[in-house]
Amino acid sequence: MADKTLAVGIDLGTTNSCVAYLNGGEPQVIPNSDGYSTTPSVVAFTAQKNWLVGLDAKHQAVTNPHGTVASIKRFIGRKLTDEDVQKDKSLVPYNIEGSENGDIRVRLDDQLKSPEEISAIILQKIKQDVETRVGETVTNAVITVPAYFNDSQRQATKDAGKIAGFEVLRIINEPTAAALAYDFDTKKNQKIAVYDLGGGTLDVTILELLNGLYRVLATCGDTHLGGDDFDQAIMQWVLEKFIAEHGVDLRQEPVALQRLREAAEKAKCDLSSAAAVDINLPFITKKEGTPINLSYNLTRADYETLVGALVERTLEPCKKALRDANLTPTDLNEVLLVGGMTRMPKVRDTVRRFFNKEPNTKVNPDEAVALGASIQAGIINGNVRNALLLDVTPLSLGVETLGGTFSVIIPRNTTVPTKMSKLYSTVKDMQTSVNVKVLQGESKAANNNKTLGFFSFVGIPPAPAGTIQIEVTFSIDSNGIVHVTAKNVATGQMQQMKVSATSGLSKEELEKLVQAAKGRVISAAPKEEKEAKPAPANTKKAESTPPTQSPLVSAPSGAGSDKSDGEVLTGDMINFLLKDPDETSHQ
Amino acid sequence: MAKKNYYEIFKLYPPIDLGQLQETYKQLIFEHHPDRNPTKAEWAIEQTMEIVEAYNVLSDPQKRELYNFQVKTDIRREIGELFGIKKGLLKIKKSKEELEAEEHFQKGIAFFEDKDSWNQAQHEWVTCIKLIPGFVNAHYNLGVLYGYQGNFKDAVACLERAIKYNSGDYEAKKTLSTAMGFVYGKKV
Numbered sequence: 045m046a047d048k049t050l051a052v053g054i055d056l057g058t059t060n061s062c063v064a065y066l067n068g069g070e071p072q073v074i075p076n077s078d079g080y081s082t083t084p085s086v087v088a089f090t091a092q093k094n095w096l097v098g099l100d101a102k103h104q105a106v107t108n109p110h111g112t113v114a115s116i117k118r119f120i121g122r123k124l125t126d127e128d129v130q131k132d133k134s135l136v137p138y139n140i141e142g143s144e145n146g147d148i149r150v151r152l153d154d155q156l157k158s159p160e161e162i163s164a165i166i167l168q169k170i171k172q173d174v175e176t177r178v179g180e181t182v183t184n185a186v187i188t189v190p191a192y193f194n195d196s197q198r199q200a201t202k203d204a205g206k207i208a209g210f211e212v213l214r215i216i217n218e219p220t221a222a223a224l225a226y227d228f229d230t231k232k233n234q235k236i237a238v239y240d241l242g243g244g245t246l247d248v249t250i251l252e253l254l255n256g257l258y259r260v261l262a263t264c265g266d267t268h269l270g271g272d273d274f275d276q277a278i279m280q281w282v283l284e285k286f287i288a289e290h291g292v293d294l295r296q297e298p299v300a301l302q303r304l305r306e307a308a309e310k311a312k313c314d315l316s317s318a319a320a321v322d323i324n325l326p327f328i329t330k331k332e333g334t335p336i337n338l339s340y341n342l343t344r345a346d347y348e349t350l351v352g353a354l355v356e357r358t359l360e361p362c363k364k365a366l367r368d369a370n371l372t373p374t375d376l377n378e379v380l381l382v383g384g385m386t387r388m389p390k391v392r393d394t395v396r397r398f399f400n401k402e403p404n405t406k407v408n409p410d411e412a413v414a415l416g417a418s419i420q421a422g423i424i425n426g427n428v429r430n431a432l433l434l435d436v437t438p439l440s441l442g443v444e445t446l447g448g449t450f451s452v453i454i455p456r457n458t459t460v461p462t463k464m465s466k467l468y469s470t471v472k473d474m475q476t477s478v479n480v481k482v483l484q485g486e487s488k489a490a491n492n493n494k495t496l497g498f499f500s501f502v503g504i505p506p507a508p509a510g511t512i513q514i515e516v517t518f519s520i521d522s523n524g525i526v527h528v529t530a531k532n533v534a535t536g537q538m539q540q541m542k543v544s545a546t547s548g549l550s551k552e553e554l555e556k557l558v559q560a561a562k563g564r565v566i567s568a569a570p571k572e573e574k575e576a577k578p579a580p581a582n583t584k585k586a587e588s589t590p591p592t593q594s595p596l597v598s599a600p601s602g603a604g605s606d607k608s609d610g611e612v613l614t615g616d617m618i619n620f621l622l623k624d625p626d627e628t629s630h631q
Numbered sequence: 632m633a634k635k636n637y638y639e640i641f642k643l644y645p646p647i648d649l650g651q652l653q654e655t656y657k658q659l660i661f662e663h664h665p666d667r668n669p670t671k672a673e674w675a676i677e678q679t680m681e682i683v684e685a686y687n688v689l690s691d692p693q694k695r696e697l698y699n700f701q702v703k704t705d706i707r708r709e710i711g712e713l714f715g716i717k718k719g720l721l722k723i724k725k726s727k728e729e730l731e732a733e734e735h736f737q738k739g740i741a742f743f744e745d746k747d748s749w750n751q752a753q754h755e756w757v758t759c760i761k762l763i764p765g766f767v768n769a770h771y772n773l774g775v776l777y778g779y780q781g782n783f784k785d786a787v788a789c790l791e792r793a794i795k796y797n798s799g800d801y802e803a804k805k806t807l808s809t810a811m812g813f814v815y816g817k818k819v
Contacts, residue, residue, distance in 0.1 A: 233650075233653060254653050254654075255653075255657055256657065257660055257661070370691075423666055432660060432661055432666060434683070459679075459680075461665060461676045461679070461680075462680055463676075463680075
């Protein structure tokens with residue numbers, strides 16, 4: 045009875061994405077069209093009106109700062125008024141605006157694109173590459189999200205999958221997927237922690253493994269803490285030194301900023317193995333008509349001081365998760381490291397110190413999540429019989445009551461799928477509707493939590509106060525997505541419901557985008573540009589790739605590494621850079 | 632019953648062996664989880680929620696203790712609600728002892744109506760049994776009475792005797808099974 049159709053597991057990461065499938069029962073990563081196992085989560089809309097995804101998009105980022113979108117995951121499922129969004133808005137080179145209901149839109153050329161649509165473009169490229177490799181159409185997919193993602197973020201990710209043409213079998217949590225991918229001795233019962241520090245998010249999940257049953261005990265995280273913040277710290281350091289030295293604020297120059305962003309990312313990665321790196325950006329800007337060069341040396345020690353607070357911050361969710369699971373670090377058998385940032389020595393030391401054990405790094409931290417997702421796809425379509433996942437909802441679900449307090453209906457860390465019913469009755473005579481504002485979060489003040497929607501149960505027959513009883517059922521499905529229904533207790537009839545003040549795409553908008561996606565072509569970068577670039581150094585075809593290699597950024601000196609010799613400036617680029625700064629900043 | 636019978640879900644009774652509980656939990660989840668029952672999602676979700684709830688309580692020593700205490704309080708009520716006492720008299724030619732025993736039996740029933748006179752009810756039924764050891768219903772009623780009081784060990788002894796004298800006594804067996812769960816961790 046097992047489904048024979050191919051199903052893939054997709055890790056849609058903030059910085060990099062990865063896709064895997066079960067090949068003869070073994071989870072295996074599917075390389076992209078360039079032969080790499082991960083694809084940068086970058087989308088670009090070029091001046092020639094072409095869509096580029098992945099390395100192609102990344103490589104032209106410097107010449108197209110406003111049209112290149114990286115780290116869109118930081119915006120998916122959020123509102124413009126979100127505190128985190130306000131922070132990130134000024135740090136990204138692309139323009140963020142708001143839609144009618146306050147959702148986020150990215151301005152690309154003359155179009156306003158939702159994060160769902162941009163994520164869908166990445167997924168579309170992945171779909172294309174998969175279908176090319178396996179030689180058949182692939183529709184079924186399991187897509188992962190950070191465990192700490194709320195309902196809106198999950199729904200938006202599911203929508204992105206739909207727009208890309210996928211049938212999304214399940215949205216599963218990244219740390220749980222990673223736990224699936226580790227080849228544990230399934231005879232032993234174990235308690236493990238997964239510490240997942242990626243490009244944009246941190247998740248800490250505690251699981252109990254019972255002979256093939258993966259049961260999540262507790263999860264906690266920070267949906268705004270990841271590699272991007274570490275890049276930012278380096279950028280900040282460089283920007284300040286440059287202002288001090290030259291009196292020029294590079295934040296005003298999108299092209300310079302983009303080059304610096306890429307240099308910072310490379311420096312961060314290199315400092316995991318080198319004791320110091322050089323950040324070299326020739327012709328970074330002009331001052332009074334003369335081009336200036338940027339050249340600084342950053343030691344690992346100084347870098348660790350710059351990001352020390354960020355690393356310490358990652359311990360907070362570790363403590364909370366353990367507390368919720370009612371365990372101490374000694375109770376755990378293993379700690380697994382997932383996500384590119386866990387390559388950083390200081391992160392590893394901090395994790396080792398906190399959990400008092402050597403972290404387990406058996407599987408590639410960039411691939412574990414996708415591999416696990418492909419196993420979950422196998423569980424859902426019946427091909428995998430010896431494993432099952434019991435995950436939890438990360439945030440408490442509740443309603444707003446009198447005085448603006450938050451009343452919890454389903455507490456955080458409740459196993460899903462789950463549901464809870466509550467009785468409501470009318471408070472006034474002839475009242476024809478009952479209203480309920482549903483939120484997710486841990487604050488006792490409803491205002492500080494995330495509003496999922498304002499539900500109005502209408503069409504209640506007029507009657508004296510208190511005589512009509514409505515049973516409202518709150519359920520959270522296996523995706524961690526919330527559903528609210530209600531029925532009239534006396535008649536047993538389902539209650540008509542109107543929903544407002546939600547986030548995300550309406551049914552109509554979603555349908556439109558699904559149709560629009562069908563006609564979209566994702567180009568490969570024009571041949572001319574490709575020849576001018578050497579292949580990224582130190583990368584292996586069809587195997588795990590250091591996901592952030594870019595030939596445009598200078599390599600560390602004196603580190604004895606065999607990385608590329610320096611920034612590669614093509615003829616096009618040099619012409620571009622020597623243009624009047626005023627021209628370039630108004631791109 | 633005020634509380635759900637978590638032990639019944641696992642078919643395991645106290646004292647619980649954690650390893651066995653975990654193994655049973657895993658088997659039950661594999662059997663009932665919605666991902667393994669795609670055609671019966673609604674049912675699977677209800678079942679899984681119950682199993683998860685039961686495991687969360689029974690696997691945590693503190694929660695389990697509290698649950699046991701609450702259940703013991705409820706079981707007294709349950710035995711009363713489900714089983715009640717028996718009022719049937721001896722169905723044979725009655726001798727002098729047998730008539731006397733029946734008198735005590737009926738007095739016991741009368742005393743049993745009022746909780747404050749349960750001790751007297753107990754005394755009457757014990758006397759009854761001393762006269763006629765084979766008085767099945769007296770054994771049964773004593774068992775129920777002890778169960779009400781939370782004294783499951785003696786309840787079990789009485790019910791076992793009732794079954795010894797009348798092996799076809801279905802109600803006695805049912806009551807015994809419930810009581811035994813709390814004493815020996817065995818099932819009948």
